[in-house]
Amino acid sequence: MKVIHDKNHRGYTPFEEEVLDPDVQSKGDSKEGYYIGVSVPENDPRAKKPLHGPNQYPSPDVLPGWQETMTRYHSELVILCKKVSRLLALALNLEESFFDKPGITDDAMATLRLLHYSEEISDVGRGIYGTGAHSDYGLLTLLATDDVPGLQICKDKDAVPQVWEDVPPMKGAYIVNLGDMLERWSNGLFRSTLHRVISRGIERYSIPFFFDPNFDCWVECLPTCCSEDNPPKYQPLTSGEHLVNKYKQTHKGFVSDKKAANENPFEGQ
Numbered sequence: 001m002k003v004i005h006d007k008n009h010r011g012y013t014p015f016e017e018e019v020l021d022p023d024v025q026s027k028g029d030s031k032e033g034y035y036i037g038v039s040v041p042e043n044d045p046r047a048k049k050p051l052h053g054p055n056q057y058p059s060p061d062v063l064p065g066w067q068e069t070m071t072r073y074h075s076e077l078v079i080l081c082k083k084v085s086r087l088l089a090l091a092l093n094l095e096e097s098f099f100d101k102p103g104i105t106d107d108a109m110a111t112l113r114l115l116h117y118s119e120e121i122s123d124v125g126r127g128i129y130g131t132g133a134h135s136d137y138g139l140l141t142l143l144a145t146d147d148v149p150g151l152q153i154c155k156d157k158d159a160v161p162q163v164w165e166d167v168p169p170m171k172g173a174y175i176v177n178l179g180d181m182l183e184r185w186s187n188g189l190f191r192s193t194l195h196r197v198i199s200r201g202i203e204r205y206s207i208p209f210f211f212d213p214n215f216d217c218w219v220e221c222l223p224t225c226c227s228e229d230n231p232p233k234y235q236p237l238t239s240g241e242h243l244v245n246k247y248k249q250t251h252k253g254f255v256s257d258k259k260a261a262n263e264n265p266f267e268g269q
């Protein structure tokens with residue numbers, strides 16, 4: 001297949017290529033997907049960084065206008081996520097533009113993913129999931145779904161046993177999930193949403209949009225979220241480091257070393 005996911009992690013990922021909860025799942029997620037990120041030309045110095053590069057698109061003869069539609073949708077979602085990030089900043093007693101500042105989301109790793117779930121019925125007892133339990137990695141995710149149920153959230157990640165609640169599809173609305181980096185920035189005041197997909201035997205489509213900070217952005221406890229009585233709970237890390245680690249843990253075909261990926265492309269996956 002010509003648009004199989006490449007060294008920049010753009011393009012098609014086959015069924016079961018991703019395993020979002022590897023400790024629990026007996027096989028990969030019963031979904032296939034297509035990654036579209038920020039388009040970085042090969043001759044741009046940023047293209048040397050993991051996860052940066054041009055997008056892959058099927059030929060316009062096969063899907064006329066698709067690239068234009070996806071590019072436009074991606075740009076509109078960046079604008080919308082920036083608006084939501086201003087509300088998050090205000091809620092954290094920061095200046096409204098905090099997350100918009102240079103170095104934070106001016107070169108955001110904003111990724112659209114088109115997902116298609118098969119008819120395989122999930123079976124928690126046997127470790128079979130549409131999407132294994134996880135929280136998203138970045139600042140926030142806007143999730144559009146069709147009208148097939150399946151998404152579940154767990155409001156208290158630390159509860160034993162965990163309690164899972166259905167999130168019913170709502171026409172015309174996005175589901176907003178907060179990500180791990182916002183949890184770290186806010187010292188746990190905002191929790192990243194633990195979620196999973198339980199498939200009930202009906203095909204399902206969803207489109208998450210992951211709005212993740214610049215690759216080199218340091219994510220460390222905000223001054224407004226810690227005090228002497230409430231010291232930072234998490235080690236600082238960079239956005240890129242967190243994303244690369246997560247992709248390594250969950251994508252069978254992900255190679256973080258681009259040179260190695262060039263020598264050993266993901267043939268046959």
Ligand SMILES: O=C(O)CCC(=O)C(=O)O
Nearest residue numbers: 115131145151197206208
């Ligand atoms: O398909 C869904 O509703 C959720 C997908 C998801 O959680 C993800 O891709 O991170």
Ligand SMILES: [Fe+2]
Nearest residue numbers: 134135136195
């Ligand atoms: Fe997710």
